[in-house]
Amino acid sequence: MxxxxxxxxxxxxxxxxxxxxxxxxxxxxxxxxxxxxxxxxxxxxxxxxxxxxxxxxxxxxxxxxxxxxxxxxxxxxxxxxxxxxxxxxxxxxxxxxxxxxxxxxxxxxxxxxxxxxxxxxxxxxxxxxxxxxxxxxxxxxxxxxxxxxxxxxxxxxxxxxxxxxxxxxxxxxxxxxxxxxxxxxxxxxxxxxxxxxxxxxxxxxxxxxxxxxxxxxxxxxxxxxxxxxxxxxxxxxxxxxxxxxxxxxxxxxxxxxxxxxESPKHPYTEALLESVPRAETAERDRDIETLRGDVPSPRNPPSGCRFRTRCPQIIQPAGLDIDQQSYREVMHFRELVEGGEISIHKLAEDAGLSGLEEDDQELNSRETRAFVEEVKEDVLATEVTGTPEQVVDEAIGHLAEADWESAAAVLREEFESVCETDNPELSEDSQPVACHLYES
Ligand code: SF4
The missing domain is CATH 3.40.50.300 (P-loop containing nucleotide triphosphate hydrolases)
Incomplete structure (x- = not known):
């Protein structure tokens, strides 16, 4: 042959x-x-x-x-x-x-x-x-x-x-x-x-x-x-x-x-396309919703939708009255609380509460207020108002008592998204997409 x-x-x-x-x-x-x-x-x-x-x-x-x-x-x-x-x-x-x-x-x-x-x-x-x-x-x-x-x-x-x-x-x-x-x-x-x-x-x-x-x-x-x-x-x-x-x-x-x-559906695809430099002046000057944060580790991927920690369109729970930017700020705060990644001592010192120990000092209401304001200023880039603010204040109040679990629980109850509880499946239509925004 x-x-x-x-x-x-x-x-x-x-x-x-x-x-x-x-x-x-x-x-x-x-x-x-x-x-x-x-x-x-x-x-x-x-x-x-x-x-x-x-x-x-x-x-x-x-x-x-x-x-x-x-x-x-x-x-x-x-x-x-x-x-x-x-x-x-x-x-x-x-x-x-x-x-x-x-x-x-x-x-x-x-x-x-x-x-x-x-x-x-x-x-x-x-x-x-x-x-x-x-x-x-x-x-x-x-x-x-x-x-x-x-x-x-x-x-x-x-x-x-x-x-x-x-x-x-x-x-x-x-x-x-x-x-x-x-x-x-x-x-x-x-x-x-x-x-x-x-x-x-x-x-x-x-x-x-x-x-x-x-x-x-x-x-x-x-x-x-x-x-x-x-x-x-x-x-x-x-x-x-x-x-x-x-x-x-x-x-x-x-x-x-x-x-x-021309018609991307998934928020990640949209963000990827937005990150491509454009030649036209008008296009260059457009508002770009850039991807925030790094890709999480595949050792410990986020629950639910893997893109949720960076998604600019993460779905809020029904009835929550908060703009998307503030919601993302609060979700980021929640991650810090759940990961124990907030330095209570440093924030307490910044609030003029020197000597605060995690488990042996009770704050009076004035001191707690000062601590709450300090944490919000340090961790939240945008102002949160109304009921969401009350919930955030309550969570920070728990942090002042070094009660991380209760802080995480009140935040979860108010702010938990379907994007973190359910992993979206790739749909079976002509443009398959894995995102809860496109579920019927
Ligand atoms: S499922 Fe939620 S977090 Fe994931 S891409 Fe869709 S809107 Fe964003």
Whole structure:
């Protein structure tokens, strides 16, 4: 059998999605060593990917976008089984890949390849680039050596390099050229599916568009299916057909690329899009509702909706009369109270109550008032009025008695949101979104 025929033998004319991912989870465990067990500490799960589902149709590019650390790359590596998932199912061309072994797994690996982010570290500096591109063909024993070399020369040309560069070393190439070599390597086995993990983020802006255009051309030429992982929305818009927005290990929204950019639904998607610099003056001057705070740790993700600690549209309990900004301030205060993160001593001193101890001094009403005002001034950036103010004052009064539990309880009773008690599911409409604002 010729090399071309061997590489064609994997093709399947089946219809339906090429990749189907359902409830995929990848947790890493910390503190799972002998010392921790002797100390009675159980392992702590880091929920890098925590129940994501999506399809990728044949010939399309699905973008996976989100901030650094949201689980995009782990999702891509798990879909390729470069990492074993904790739970969930992955089907490739209809076949469940997690059950695969032997020749089936080998065949899957030929059909599903990856282009890494960093073209500087993903190539062995001691190996000529032609041999690097040929390596997978050697491993799979496809064709004769001459046929393999011929295919490598052809691939080098197709990615915009020259067959004369076969014997050159990576150090002789620019960043963009090295990424072209990485793409040629990924194409060597004639795969159907490529995971592109931040393929342009290590490159100069001037080179990025060239690589994206090359990926577009190759997709058409070889009928490739892509999962493109990127934090860069301009890259996503340039090349993707559909986009899945990830936040803290979960998918927040899925939409085709034009719909996502023109009518985002999820508050996180809206905030991501708002953070993109705009060229037009009027657009530049618009009010930007920026994302506040950092992404929480996947070791201890927030209850309910994972975006709730940063969401500018968090849903207030029915009947609460408070503006959104103040509500977010109070919710932040509540988090500090629940986490014991307020320095009572310092605030008491600032209020002129020197000598306040957490459990051995009763304040008179004047002193309590001074303490309440000090805490509000320190912790709340906006003024809260009416019933919400009375509840906040009552909670701070409990803090003055070092009664953290009662302080947290009164705040919870008045201010608890559905966004913190219930985790929204990804809806099943044409623009799936995981947000209580869109539940019927
Ligand atoms: S569920 Fe609530 S916190 Fe989450 S995005 Fe929607 S409104 Fe915001």
């Amino acid at each position: 010729t090399l071309e025929a061997e590489l064609q033998s994997n093709r399947d004319e089946a219809t339906g999605p090429l990749v189907e991912v359902r409830d995929l989870k990848k947790h890493f465990f910390e503190g799972d060593n002998i010392l921790d067990r002797l100390l009675g500490n159980g392992p702590v799960a880091i929920r890098a990917v925590d129940g994501v589902s999506f399809d990728i149709h044949r010939g399309e590019t699905l973008g996976l976008v989100g901030e650094s650390g949201c689980g995009k790359s782990t999702t891509g590596e798990t879909v390729l089984r470069l990492q074993e998932p904790t739970d969930g199912t992955i089907r490739f061309d209809g076949d469940p890949i997690l059950d695969m072994g032997g020749s089936d797994l080998l065949s899957f690996r030929r059909n599903a390849q990856i282009v890494f982010q960093d073209p500087y570290t993903s190539l062995d500096p001691r190996v000529p680039v032609g041999e690097t591109v040929r390596e997978a063909l050697d491993i799979h024993g496809i064709g004769t050596l001459e046929e393999r070399n011929e295919r490598v020369r052809d691939l080098l040309e197709r990615v915009g390099l020259s067959e004369d560069q076969f014997d050159r070393y990576p150090s002789e190439f620019s960043g963009g050229q090295r990424q072209r070599i990485g793409i040629a390597r990924a194409l060597s086995l004639n795969p159907d599916f490529l995971v592109l993990d931040e393929p342009t983020s290590a490159l100069d802006v001037s080179v990025q568009a060239q690589i994206l255009n090359l990926l577009n051309d190759l997709q058409e030429e070889f009928n490739l299916t892509y999962l493109l992982i990127s934090h860069d929305l301009s890259v996503i818009r340039h090349i993707c057909d559909r986009v899945a927005v990830m936040y803290l290990g979960e998918i927040a929204e899925v939409a085709d690329v034009d719909t996502l950019f």
